[in-house]
Amino acid sequence: xxxxxxxxxxxxxxxxxxxxxxxxxxxxxxxxxxxxxxxxxxxxxxxxxxxxxxxxxxxxxxxxxxxxxxxxxxxxxxxxxxxxxxxxxxxxxxxxxxxxxxxxxxxxxxxxxxxxxxxxxxxxxxxxxxxxxxxxxxxxxxxxxxxxxxxxxxxxxxxxxxxxxxxxxxxxxxxxxxxxxxxxxxxxxxxxxxxxxxxxxxxxxxxxxxxxxxxxxxxxxxxxxxxxxxxxxxxxxxxxxxxxxxxxxxxxxxxxxxxxxxxxxxxxxxxxxxxxxxxxxxxxx
Ligand code: ZN
Numbered sequence: 584x585x586x587x588x589x590x591x592x593x594x595x596x597x598x599x600x601x602x603x604x605x606x607x608x609x610x611x612x613x614x615x616x617x618x619x620x621x622x623x624x625x626x627x628x629x630x631x632x633x634x635x636x637x638x639x640x641x642x643x644x645x646x647x648x649x650x651x652x653x654x655x656x657x658x659x660x661x662x663x664x665x666x667x668x669x670x671x672x673x674x675x676x677x678x679x680x681x682x683x684x685x686x687x688x689x690x691x692x693x694x695x696x697x698x699x700x701x702x703x704x705x706x707x708x709x710x711x712x713x714x715x716x717x718x719x720x721x722x723x724x725x726x727x728x729x730x731x732x733x734x735x736x737x738x739x740x741x742x743x744x745x746x747x748x749x750x751x752x753x754x755x756x757x758x759x760x761x762x763x764x765x766x767x768x769x770x771x772x773x774x775x776x777x778x779x780x781x782x783x784x785x786x787x788x789x790x791x792x793x794x795x796x797x798x799x800x801x802x803x804x805x806x807x808x809x810x811x812x813x814x815x816x817x818x819x820x821x822x823x824x825x826x827x828x829x830x831x832x833x834x835x836x837x838x839x840x841x842x843x844x845x846x847x848x849x850x851x852x853x854x855x856x857x858x859x860x861x862x863x864x865x866x867x868x
Contacts, residue, residue, distance in 0.1 A: 584635070586626070587773065588654070588658070588747075589605055589654040596622070601644060603681065604647060606642055608623075608638075609621040609626075611642040616629065622660065624826035636777070647697050655772075656697070657721070657775040658721060662826060662827055664695065666691060667830065667832045668689065671834040672805050674833055674837070678840060683807065686808045686817075686843045691752075691768065698770070698772065701865060703767035703865055708748030709751050709753060712747060713750050713837050713838065714748075715746035716745060717789070719830040720741050722814070723738055724737045727818055727822040731811040734811035737811070737814060738784070741781045742774065743789065746769065747765070770853075784803060791854070799833065805834060
């Protein structure tokens, strides 16, 4: 199933893509949750994803054309947005760094999320903004001190994220966060793809295309710390909640390590593309 969040005029709602239509998930399930919003996060918390898949497959007459409602990030309201640094062998190599024995991570906040197709304004505080194509996993069940062998049971699925990074701010201090938190710095989507459709977590391909040119191309087979290891590690440090988004690092080809360097400019058209996860477009303004 490809879960999306869409705004049909009455606020964000959970949907599922079916061809070029969106099926309203909570309507397919027979009604909105008794308390709280009719969101993807509420669906994960309810433990009814499999029910939803069956209901969506059988539902009739509630399709909404996907071209009509505005797609939002699949999880617009996560409790946590966690970014993993230096997690592709190819990227550590181009940066001239040894693969880290322990995952490096940092946070973004909800202000960073941007919808599929959104325009993102370059931040005034930076002159060196870069792209980072990433595969993100979404937590499906609360996870605390979960071992690697049990990790997959806690993962709802995968989506695409562009970890836009202001390199001058990122490198100004030992902590990377100043360069990672600007408004719109986490375009995410288009859909949360459940594992049955996304396939194995170590065989998801991603590509970053800027103005028609491929800048990054890789598979999660190159991850230094694979998805189950990341969930196990993070769940040993804090409780992970349904809907938490963990973006797993970026491969070689970022603009800051190219010669000549490439910085984003107004008018740039970016797309993170994956045969498994879809296409996430962003326009820089
Ligand atoms: Zn990143």
